[in-house]
Structures are given as structure tokens and as C-alpha cells.
Amino acid sequence: MAEEAPTSWRTVRAGSPVVAADGRSIGTVAEVLGSDVDDIFHGIRLRRGGEGEDRVVLAVDINDITPERVTTRLAAADVERLEPYREAETYVVSPEALAGNNRNSLKPG
Numbered sequence: 001m002a003e004e005a006p007t008s009w010r011t012v013r014a015g016s017p018v019v020a021a022d023g024r025s026i027g028t029v030a031e032v033l034g035s036d037v038d039d040i041f042h043g044i045r046l047r048r049g050g051e052g053e054d055r056v057v058l059a060v061d062i063n064d065i066t067p068e069r070v071t072t073r074l075a076a077a078d079v080e081r082l083e084p085y086r087e088a089e090t091y092v093v094s095p096e097a098l099a100g101n102n103r104n105s106l107k108p109g
Contacts, residue, residue, distance in 0.1 A: 004066035009034060009041040009059075017069045018046055018057070020076040027079075029070060030054050044070060045085045055082035 009032065016029040030047035033056070034040055043058040057072055064071040074082075 004068055007065055007067055009065055010036065011067065012044065012065055012070060018044065019069055019071050020079070021063065021071070021073055022075065024076045026072070026074075026076055027051075030085075034059075046079070046082070048079065054085040055079060056085050057082060 012029055012032050014029055014031060017025060018027050018029060020026050027046045027048040029044050031045035033042040033045060035042075041059045043056055043062065046055045046057050048055065057070075057074070061073050062070060063073045
């Protein structure tokens with residue numbers, strides 16, 4: 001099997017397989033956590049199928065990203081100890097709000 005070429009965190013798609021350090025499947029990517037504007041990768045939201053809450057895998061726990069999968073530095077048994085994912089409030093700031101013309105231009109994102 002040919003070695004897979006590493007790629008940017010920005011290419012990760014929802015549904016991509018996530019594997020433990022030993023190659024065992026631990027779930028799929030539900031969401032990429034990061035900021036395109038600041039080019040900061042925070043990690044991924046891990047969906048474990050029918051095995052409870054989604055978990056957060058921090059960027060420091062990601063070993064490799066390829067077009068085929070995300071590989072973590074974690075053992076499969078470590079997944080249960082990861083922080084559960086909690087939805088955060090986000091807002092979209094309109095150009096009017098940035099210009100100070102309309103303070104009511106913050107909208108839930």
C-alpha cells in the first residue's frame with residue numbers, strides 16, 4: 001500500500017474516518033474546529049456512532065491528516081476520557097456592526 005500524503009486541516013471533511021494510534025477506528029469527523037480567518041486548527045469534533053456524546057480531539061492529539069483519514073496520537077481506550085463536545089454560541093457580525101452604524105446587526109450564527 002502506498003503511503004498517504006499529509007494534507008492541510010482545511011481539507012478535512014465531515015464523515016472522514018478517525019483512527020487511533022494503533023489504526024483502530026474510533027469514529028468519524030463530525031466537524032472541524034478552527035478559524036479559517038486566523039489559520040488556527042483547534043481540533044475535531046469526533047462522532048463515535050452510537051457510543052454516546054461526541055468528543056473533542058484537540059489538535060495536539062492529531063498525528064496525521066490525509067485525504068483518506070485523520071489519525072490521532074490516542075489509544076482507542078483514551079477516547080472515553082476526552083472532553084465531551086459542547087455547542088458554543090457564535091455570532092455573525094455584519095459590516096454595519098463593524099462600522100458602528102448599527103449595533104443591532106449581531107445575528108446568531
